Amino acid sequence: MEKPGKTKMKPIKISRRTFLKGSGLAAGALSMGVFDFTSWSRTSMEGPVTRIPTICNGCGNRCAIFAYVKNKRIWRIEGNPEANGNQGVICPKGHGYVHDLYNPNRIRSPLKRVGTKFQAISWEQAYKEISQKINLILMDNGPESIFWVNYPMPNHGYALRLMHSLTSPHYFTHGSTCFTARNAAWNFTVGKLPANDLVNSKYIMIMGRNPAGGIDLGQVKDIVKAKEKGAKVIVVDPRHSETAILADEWLPIKPGTDLAFLLAMINVMVEEKLYEKEFIENHTVGFPQLEDEIINYPPVWAEKICEIPAKTIVRIAREMAMQKPRALIHRGYHGAFGAQYLNSFQTARALAIANSLLGNINREGGIYFSESANLGELQPTHPAPAGPSSSKADGTGIPGRYPLGSYGDGITHAIPELALRGILKCGFVYHHNPLRTNPNPKRVIAGYKKLDLMVVIDPVLSETASIAHYVLPASFYLEADDAVDTKHSGKQAQVTIQQKAIEPVFDTRSAFQIITDLGKHLGVGRYFNFTLDEANALRLKPFGVSLESLKAKGVLPVGPQWKEGFVKADTPSGKVEIASAVLNELGYPAVPRWEAPLVSPDDKDPHSFRLIHGKQAYHTHAMTANQPYLMAISRRYDMIRLWINRARAEKLGLKDGDVVQMKSMIGEGKIRVKLTEGLHPSCVWLPSGYGNFSKYLTTAYDQGLSYNDFLPTLFDPAVGHAMASEVIVQVKKA
């Protein structure tokens, strides 16, 4: 495999002298024994244990946990049973990621790049130099030339505030590589992203979502409970996913064609009048337009496209209708229609409409609008900045560009393009690793390297950090207090809080402190004149709960209980928009219609496959492959392999464990294969989470491949998402 890191980047060396100077304290601490696992484990089988309620950071779910500290070292974590999101349990990533606190790859002080090396510097020097450089860049190029991109954390509101203080519109999340097509479709249909009332459902269909692999603990617990009460579970997925293990039926759909399946299901529901008539009449607009369009999509038509038998589609539509409104199609996440295909927006629209036909919107056992905590404002105590006067340069929300894109998230993989065009000149990357999680890494590297100043905030030298001008070491989540959080929505809203379980091991600072420090150094300190406790107390004010009680419990219920029943949608009509006048005005179909994927494998070529990908339960994005406890699972169970359908593999002369050469229009690589009957023949499946190429990540380095090494830079023409499964690869025995 030609690694992007090897061709485009010169290895950056931390000079030994300066590194040791900067990390003297830490090196001393490590040799004292308290952080040495063997000596700690010998002394610590007994001993006083403290329990601190906080939240996990092993992925984006931010599960509520109790951290146990024994003899000044983190011992283990447990799930907090009060939390909606994880209901008392914890996944392998949560358990494993705690060990990263003691990972020798952690950065021990701020770093500055000097030539091809990093030099350890003080926080004051880092802040001073960064702010001087930014001020010069903004003077020459205007405030919109700076950006902030992060994978959202509880503190992301403060990062947004920092950009708004500088009057830049350029705050981004990872969304365009993850979920923006799904969100856009739900927004256009019911006005917001709803939740699934899995536990009360009698019939659960899950398409392109794998909560048992891309773990959502609460959802899995609810699916198991629903099954125990007799619910039927159908999984529609090209791969026999981990969720399919729990399902009554697995429907191995041809990847990229979920839209055809859904249109045919809607066709059956409309033709056979299986839909919830009262709901359609009173709470939706545009049903007659749907009737006109859907006639084109009978199950026999869909069967040819999606390769699920017509009679199965008919049966499932009827079975679901029998259980309505306690029947649902999972609202989805990343797979199938989060950010995968040219037709992802239409697929998610069809999915939202199919649910609406079941009359399950805001019904028990259906799709519901969860209660989410609306935190209080810092103003008037701390006035909000005026914010930007220009719109985002990526074109999100702008007619003629990406009108269906999410302005709040931006198009994250457009950042390198905007840098190459000289529009973005400097920026911050926090808790995010675009060099590894964005498509087409060579292009991403070229873009980020074009920046006049790039500051990365991360605990380790990720691929992205390793090309930064400055790296600010954020404290590990177990070492830092943070902003109150609202991640655990549900039948009643909850607030949670991240609290420090132990003192920082190295010279690191909490991300909240880094953001406010930066504000002060960048001359907008007047917007950051508060302590974390003060800000947290103001945010909690509307709920009548104290910060102290939240700190004691870790999670608190706030606000009213969810009530069943559809009242009003946050759409222009106030109803569920089966047909959308806005979409029509923007030049898109008002009701969903069939759209083929952008690219498809060549049926006549035995080497041609679609490359699809997904999560394993023990890895998060590109973040955990450097964690020895989690990587030990991958190695022990031989999980770093490309899945390929057995019959297709045998035609290529492949045996289980053989090495193949995989090649796309932009990249190639070698990997061992797993032959399976559990995968659609038209695709190969690559577990995400591998393929790290930063030499500073000693466990993760050069293990497996990333799908991003094969993906060209694509922007869905309406939403702007990455279309991350629109890639055809050639697979040959190596």
Added chain:
Amino acid sequence: MARYGMVIDETKCVGCYACRVACQNLNHLRENEAYNFLEEREYGKFPNFHRVFLPVQCQHCDNPPCVSVCPTGASYKRKDGIVLVNEKDCIGCKYCIAACPYNVRIIKKEGYIEKCRFCLEFVEQGGQPACVTTCMTGVRMFGDLDDPNSEISRYVAQNVHLLKTYKEEFDTRPRIFYKKV
């Protein structure tokens, strides 16, 4: 006197390995030292396909071959059903590893042999083993099989026709019972 046992519902395991890492943490194990193992099996042909993860750990057998082959008495069975290794008496000869049909014994870096201990110290304080409490699908049930009112006893009584022990041909008489697919 309690007689501990476990039920494992193999229809529910999705192969996430949370049990492995939760156990490693609770028992101070290194990344390559584990007491929980999963055996993945595939059945059928595309598209009629299914796969199963079988969680395997020390079966705490009532007829434990590890105990009978141990030359020093380091491997022993307690009255409460738990099979343990006394690390001070273990000479690391690995006879027990060869004798155990479940392949669940490991050599600790310190040189002695270890394996699942049913989180003994935790259980004695009224807790549950880490593999039980962390599992999102509730694969395992742990408790006192001699207490007719325990959850596990009631479950075993109701589901006895669905339960099997693993590798019965070795006549090890495990205290872990599997609900089969």
